[in-house]
Amino acid sequence: MNRYEQRQQWLQAEMIQRGWSGFLVTQNVDIYYYTGSMQTGYLFIPAEGEPLYLVRRSLERAEDEAHAAVEPLGSMKTLKERLAARYPGLLEAGAAAGGLRLATELDVLPVQQFQRLQAALPGAAWEDGSLLVREQRMIKSPDEVAAIRQAASVVDASLEAVIPQIREGMAEFELMALIEHQLRLRGHQGLMRMRAYNSELITGMVAAGASAAVPTYFDGPAGGTGLHPSSPQSSGRALLQRGEPILVDIGCCIDGYLIDQTRTLVIGGLDPELQRAYEVTEQVLRATEARLQPGTISEHLYLLALDQVQEAGLSAHFMGYGADQVKFLGHGIGLEIDELPVLAKGFKYPLAPGMVIAIEPKFTFPGRGVVGIEDTYLITETGYEKLTISREGVIVI
Amino acid sequence: MNRYEQRQQWLQAEMIQRGWSGFLVTQNVDIYYYTGSMQTGYLFIPAEGEPLYLVRRSLERAEDEAHAAVEPLGSMKTLKERLAARYPGLLEAGAAAGGLRLATELDVLPVQQFQRLQAALPGAAWEDGSLLVREQRMIKSPDEVAAIRQAASVVDASLEAVIPQIREGMAEFELMALIEHQLRLRGHQGLMRMRAYNSELITGMVAAGASAAVPTYFDGPAGGTGLHPSSPQSSGRALLQRGEPILVDIGCCIDGYLIDQTRTLVIGGLDPELQRAYEVTEQVLRATEARLQPGTISEHLYLLALDQVQEAGLSAHFMGYGADQVKFLGHGIGLEIDELPVLAKGFKYPLAPGMVIAIEPKFTFPGRGVVGIEDTYLITETGYEKLTISREGVIVI
Numbered sequence: 057m058n059r060y061e062q063r064q065q066w067l068q069a070e071m072i073q074r075g076w077s078g079f080l081v082t083q084n085v086d087i088y089y090y091t092g093s094m095q096t097g098y099l100f101i102p103a104e105g106e107p108l109y110l111v112r113r114s115l116e117r118a119e120d121e122a123h124a125a126v127e128p129l130g131s132m133k134t135l136k137e138r139l140a141a142r143y144p145g146l147l148e149a150g151a152a153a154g155g156l157r158l159a160t161e162l163d164v165l166p167v168q169q170f171q172r173l174q175a176a177l178p179g180a181a182w183e184d185g186s187l188l189v190r191e192q193r194m195i196k197s198p199d200e201v202a203a204i205r206q207a208a209s210v211v212d213a214s215l216e217a218v219i220p221q222i223r224e225g226m227a228e229f230e231l232m233a234l235i236e237h238q239l240r241l242r243g244h245q246g247l248m249r250m251r252a253y254n255s256e257l258i259t260g261m262v263a264a265g266a267s268a269a270v271p272t273y274f275d276g277p278a279g280g281t282g283l284h285p286s287s288p289q290s291s292g293r294a295l296l297q298r299g300e301p302i303l304v305d306i307g308c309c310i311d312g313y314l315i316d317q318t319r320t321l322v323i324g325g326l327d328p329e330l331q332r333a334y335e336v337t338e339q340v341l342r343a344t345e346a347r348l349q350p351g352t353i354s355e356h357l358y359l360l361a362l363d364q365v366q367e368a369g370l371s372a373h374f375m376g377y378g379a380d381q382v383k384f385l386g387h388g389i390g391l392e393i394d395e396l397p398v399l400a401k402g403f404k405y406p407l408a409p410g411m412v413i414a415i416e417p418k419f420t421f422p423g424r425g426v427v428g429i430e431d432t433y434l435i436t437e438t439g440y441e442k443l444t445i446s447r448e449g450v451i452v453i
Numbered sequence: 454m455n456r457y458e459q460r461q462q463w464l465q466a467e468m469i470q471r472g473w474s475g476f477l478v479t480q481n482v483d484i485y486y487y488t489g490s491m492q493t494g495y496l497f498i499p500a501e502g503e504p505l506y507l508v509r510r511s512l513e514r515a516e517d518e519a520h521a522a523v524e525p526l527g528s529m530k531t532l533k534e535r536l537a538a539r540y541p542g543l544l545e546a547g548a549a550a551g552g553l554r555l556a557t558e559l560d561v562l563p564v565q566q567f568q569r570l571q572a573a574l575p576g577a578a579w580e581d582g583s584l585l586v587r588e589q590r591m592i593k594s595p596d597e598v599a600a601i602r603q604a605a606s607v608v609d610a611s612l613e614a615v616i617p618q619i620r621e622g623m624a625e626f627e628l629m630a631l632i633e634h635q636l637r638l639r640g641h642q643g644l645m646r647m648r649a650y651n652s653e654l655i656t657g658m659v660a661a662g663a664s665a666a667v668p669t670y671f672d673g674p675a676g677g678t679g680l681h682p683s684s685p686q687s688s689g690r691a692l693l694q695r696g697e698p699i700l701v702d703i704g705c706c707i708d709g710y711l712i713d714q715t716r717t718l719v720i721g722g723l724d725p726e727l728q729r730a731y732e733v734t735e736q737v738l739r740a741t742e743a744r745l746q747p748g749t750i751s752e753h754l755y756l757l758a759l760d761q762v763q764e765a766g767l768s769a770h771f772m773g774y775g776a777d778q779v780k781f782l783g784h785g786i787g788l789e790i791d792e793l794p795v796l797a798k799g800f801k802y803p804l805a806p807g808m809v810i811a812i813e814p815k816f817t818f819p820g821r822g823v824v825g826i827e828d829t830y831l832i833t834e835t836g837y838e839k840l841t842i843s844r845e846g847v848i849v850i
Binding site for chain 1: 481489490493566583637650655656681683777788
């Protein structure tokens with residue numbers, strides 16, 4: 057059984073437990089996860105039986121790529137009769153059980169498209185299957201980890217290629233352009249997918265000094281002015297200055313999978329207060345690593361970090377400043393940047409082998425900059441493997 | 454009155470006509486359009502009175518940027534009482550009129566978030582305001598046109614900077630990396646926003662020869678293998694060959710606004726059949742330009758192109774090939790790539806001053822490549838102004 061069939065069957069077992077008759081997968085990333093193909097259409101996974109990938113375009117590519125039966129999508133008006141023909145008894149069994157219970161991803165599916173599905177399948181009761189999919193995707197298979205490992209190596213090589221080119225007076229966006237060019241030459245697919253509504257990321261957060269500490273709408277600890285209010289995050293037009301922390305929080309996408317890594321760079325050296333704050337972020341990372349093993353509850357890692365930071369007297373600066381602090385230490389990562397588990401209060405997932413988590417302790421100093429580190433880890437049977445490979449410590453240029 | 458207030462007031466007049474009490478704007482791009490700020494939260498525009506921008510983060514930046522009153526978003530549980538406090542009589546008037554009618558963007562808003570709004574404002578009847586917003590955004594103001602004009606100049610300068618670097622044997626993705634680098638150095642914000650669910654674009658469609666003719670899920674005439682099935686569009690690993698058409702369909706984002714332009718390049722020269730097909734695309738563009746004036750119905754331009762293409766004996770190759778043909782000639786463009794009006798059957802918008810439309814006649818030859826041209830036009834009082842400025846004709850290297 058290949059990995060796609062394994063994923064489909066895991067979902068089917070969960071659906072049977074919940075009394076769901078099927079899952080209509082609508083999101084491009086989820087369709088890719090279950091089929092290996094990302095063509096436009098819908099993937100129907102029945103609780104029992106073979107999945108059906110209804111494709112608008114490109115049918116030809118879906119047929120080449122997908123680990124599922126492929127048919128042209130056709131008109132939505134015929135969806136019901138086609139499912140009925142393909143799955144004899146499905147609609148009747150649903151009716152007998154008091155209604156056909158179908159799941160879909162209500163966290164990403166727009167209302168208009170959902171209403172079209174409701175009209176196409178009258179009588180179906182719709183369940184929100186998004187948490188189930190996100191929880192399934194939390195545990196990575198070896199092929200997924202291999203792609204993430206490759207992405208980590210691309211990020212490291214790109215960073216090292218750029219470091220010798222960094223100069224005082226270079227604009228933040230010029231540094232970002234250099235980084236992106238190196239990433240793309242090494243196979244970065246150019247996307248950093250996020251699941252949450254309105255969330256966007258352009259390669260990462262690269263900013264220096266005061267402008268890195270400018271808060272953003274982005275749900276992360278680092279900010280950045282961006283080039284304009286219409287993309288108010290990450291690199292702007294500020295020029296790199298000697299002695300200020302240059303935050304290089306970047307990722308890349310290889311075979312669909314993302315990595316997330318942060319390093320703090322400086323031309324010359326950091327002042328003692330920022331240097332000490334940076335060292336505390338490494339200490340927080342070390343202490344987190346010591347608990348990074350199956351069974352640890354995800355929120356505990358965040359609470360542990362809060363304690364350490366308080367002891368260091370840096371609570372006001374942790375993960376942003378003031379009203380713009382974010383309330384997490386790390387996040388799952390895979391096909392999307394904002395995956396489960398989140399290392400934050402209220403997230404009680406026990407860590408488990410196969411989880412991949414980016415951990416990113418950072419301190420924000422308004423007017424001065426952001427310092428910190430971020431590595432991405434695989435949870436193993438006995439502990440963890442660090443997937444990011446870049447050298448640690450403040451990188452002095 | 455500044456442009457944001459003008460936009461808000463236009464929407465208010467339309468809401469009064471429809472009997473809507475207010476519009477809860479949820480999408481980042483739409484919030485930017487009405488306020489000049491893109492921080493996280495909701496913008497409430499009442500049918501009468503001052504808009505209120507409820508911001509999660511960054512409040513500080515929203516206060517700096519937004520042309521609207523700003524308040525912290527706070528808990529969704531208090532949304533109703535806060536609106537009631539800010540707009541005395543709003544909820545009562547709605548109830549008296551048989552229910553509070555509120556609009557939001559059902560084309561992009563995910564179901565889960567919509568359900569949260571429904572719970573926060575019980576008793577409200579929700580209208581789909583997305584078409585209204587898209588129709589409003591169809592007519593650009595002078596500042597929007599200025600940004601698009603600037604984007605056109607960045608695309609031209611970047612293309613010209615890259616042309617001398619193009620070599621036989623260079624991989625498609627290397628060419629794309631060069632283009633992106635030039636665009637970013639000139640201020641491209643790195644995003645190509647699309648409104649439709651699951652739609653993504655990575656700078657554009659840059660591909661050559663047979664691989665450009667590989668169909669994609671992307672709703673456009675050009676294809677491309679992409680680097681992997683997890684991003685199955687645009688540049689792949691194919692190497693540029695002498696004599697094959699190199700399709701450079703690119704855009705960039707300046708001050709939030711996009712441009713779209715295609716040029717056909719070739720190392721050496723095209724074979725006569727492809728050269729002739731390219732010339733037909735220029736003829737289609739010229740014939741389209743001749744009708745590009747206020748009052749022309751958008752679908753007529755597509756039908757006119759179909760006639761011309763049929764006369765040229767190239768119908769099977771127009772805008773894709775076979776089952777993967779797309780059924781349009783062009784599209785509105787602005788903050789998003791997929792704006793109104795669409796030049797396609799069923800779109801009966803009369804052209805009007807201020808519309809900005811990308812027109813992209815192309816022919817696909819399976820196994821050989823894609824040829825075509827795309828320019829972006831502003832509709833003026835008397836006709837059109839071409840915003841893209843790159844040289845026409847097949848660009849021979």
